[in-house]
Amino acid sequence: MNQSPLLDYTNQLHQLMQLIGVSSFKALSQKAGVSERQIKRLRRGEVMQMQVETVLKLSSTLKMPLKDFLAAFSASQFQFIESSNKSAVLEQEYQRLQKQLAEQKVTLQQEFQQKSLQTLESWLIQWPTAAYAAQQKPEAALAVKLLPLLRPVEQLLREWGVEAIASVGVELPFDPQQHQLIKGTAQPGDLVKVTHIGYRQGEKLLYRARAIPVSSQNKN
Incomplete structure (x- = not known):
């Protein structure tokens, strides 16, 4: 089954990869520390369904601010939203991702401390x-x-x-x-x-x- 052109972000991703000197999706996968399956999901425009940690790793590797990254790879999800509202939607998503990341960080810290204290x-x-x-x-x-x-x-x-x-x-x-x-x-x-x-x-x-x-x- 062929993918819809509206959901194919391969060209955009290639352009961004060239800017950071990455020549293949496999190399991007290794550099970002994510699976090639996640790269494929990004190319299909599924960025909003990806884990926060994966999104942040990719946006950081591609040297893009998170808001710009979300806009670049999820535009089809906002094509019917008025331009004036796009920024607000992205800002809300950005804040949600930041909050989720902060909560994950706290959880990981607590788990590390708990395991360390059990060992000691x-x-x-x-x-x-x-x-x-x-x-x-x-x-x-x-x-x-x-x-x-x-x-x-x-x-x-x-x-x-x-x-x-x-x-x-x-x-x-x-x-x-x-x-x-x-x-x-x-x-x-x-x-x-x-x-x-x-x-x-x-x-x-x-x-x-x-x-x-x-x-x-x-x-x-």
């Missing part, structure tokens, strides 16, 4: 306890000197909005929502001592701080 879970919980123990022993001077090496990681956690729940060695009222007993029993408000710090990220609780009842410690 054991370290996040155990390292502060080991550091606290080293600081309590004068003979562990070398270990104490190594502590500043972890500051870049601590800075990264702050940038991600990850905050510690209490500090190792601190005594505070027991809160079952924030603290987890690793031995003994305690009622809310009873004094407990933190053995391993917990973490929260914004309003989200990542790990409760581990603690033991002060009364149980005194018995030992």
Whole structure:
């Protein structure tokens, strides 16, 4: 089945490719990081049905502002719209794409942070306890000197909005929502001592701080 001339943007695409020194659709596919199938869809005038990320990659590779890119490859969709309204339609689509891209970026960042924190879970919980123990022993001077090496990681956690729940060695009222007993029993408000710090990220609780009842410690 032959394509309608109104939906064939091959010539326009060839002209734009020549301006950036790309000689084939395969080369454009590789340069933009999209599949050749998406290039074919662009040639057929299906730009409005393509994923936002693909559209942005192609417009960037062809060195075209997004609004101009949409106008160049979707004119048939606006041929019955008065000229005065075309700009408004394109502006709305541009804003929609920008919003969708921003949402995708936030989602990807959150997924990356979540996977990273899961990978670091054991370290996040155990390292502060080991550091606290080293600081309590004068003979562990070398270990104490190594502590500043972890500051870049601590800075990264702050940038991600990850905050510690209490500090190792601190005594505070027991809160079952924030603290987890690793031995003994305690009622809310009873004094407990933190053995391993917990973490929260914004309003989200990542790990409760581990603690033991002060009364149980005194018995030992």
